[in-house]
Amino acid sequence: MEQIKYDNLKMGEKGAIISIIAYICLTAIKMVIGYMSNSEALKADGLNNATDIIASIAVLIGLRLAQRPADKDHTYGHWKAETVASLVASFIMMAVGLQVLYEAITSVFQGKSESPGIIAAWTGIFCAAVMYLVYRYNKRLALKIKSQAVMAAAKDNISDAWVSIGTVIGIIGSQFGLPWLDPLTAVAVGFLICKTAWDIFREATHHLTDGFDEELIKEYRNTIANVDGVEAVKDLRARNYGNNAVVDVVILVRSDLDLQKAHDISTNVEDELLREHDVYTVHVHVEPDEAPNKALQL
Missing domain, CATH: 1.20.1510 (Alpha-lytic protease prodomain-like)
Structure with a gap:
């Protein structure tokens, strides 16, 4: 690419x-x-x-x-x-x-x-x-x-x-x-x-000064949220390098997933952004979503 x-x-x-x-x-x-x-x-x-x-x-x-x-x-x-x-x-x-x-x-x-x-x-x-x-x-x-x-x-x-x-x-x-x-x-x-x-x-x-189109941020967020296995988008930032968009995103996944499955989800997030929005580079950080466990404890 x-x-x-x-x-x-x-x-x-x-x-x-x-x-x-x-x-x-x-x-x-x-x-x-x-x-x-x-x-x-x-x-x-x-x-x-x-x-x-x-x-x-x-x-x-x-x-x-x-x-x-x-x-x-x-x-x-x-x-x-x-x-x-x-x-x-x-x-x-x-x-x-x-x-x-x-x-x-x-x-x-x-x-x-x-x-x-x-x-x-x-x-x-x-x-x-x-x-x-x-x-x-x-x-x-x-x-x-x-x-x-x-x-x-x-x-x-x-x-x-x-x-x-x-x-x-x-x-x-x-x-x-x-x-x-x-x-x-x-x-x-x-x-x-x-x-x-x-x-x-x-x-x-x-x-x-790393300004970015707010509407594109919303589109990126919606695309990521619809990826199977993503529980929520905790943080999302983007900046331009020339004509290329670079995205940094923190996603939440189920806390009981093994490392390989969490990695596969992050890879799917990268692939979707590249395919749907022609993003140049995507950095995905995965964190466990504790909400389901808390709901079970209650």
Whole structure:
């Protein structure tokens, strides 16, 4: 199973590479057309894609580092490398987002009398279509290999498509005697960049501080409780190593069972979690359930 996980990371690299190529091309197109057509919104959108290049490179580096096997310094492996890379990318994106906001707000207060050329709108439409196609590819890939990093990249792709559509709206609006709408849209783009950076930061720190989905904990508990021989689930904890869930559980079994039978039950618990929820590693601790004996004494 571990080899399958590593193979999935390798496949995930394709999504990151495609995103990098797409963002490089779209950044160049948007920045050139943005300066030629005098569109603040399109230039801001181009800077947004520039940060996405860095974010995608960070994801690619993280996916490759995560493929390193366990060693003396990382006995659990390097799975969290992609999460650390996402955290670094969020800092870079936030810095650029704040820069875009500063320049856009300055442009709004300075006033703008010249509307951008209509070619800027057509550029935005084309770029939105390209990012939607990249989003569809990365989403299918993420679902196939069950990768949170690639799915995060896909969500970033679709958000970029919406940003481009918003840019087009601002540019077209400026053609109808509202030139201030273009830099105002650039402000909105800056806020979207900062929001995306914050979302990535929040998710990355949640994983790095061993936060875990409460609903998944409930599902794990129900699965374990339904395993034959488990009297109760005394304690259950889970954490993430990259895209892999690691579960620690304490179960209660009948106190009169022999060691082999108790061991078989713990093995069944591991097998069920692996089969039902694709959990990477399960640590099961077995304790005797004294309740039946107490009931007999009463």
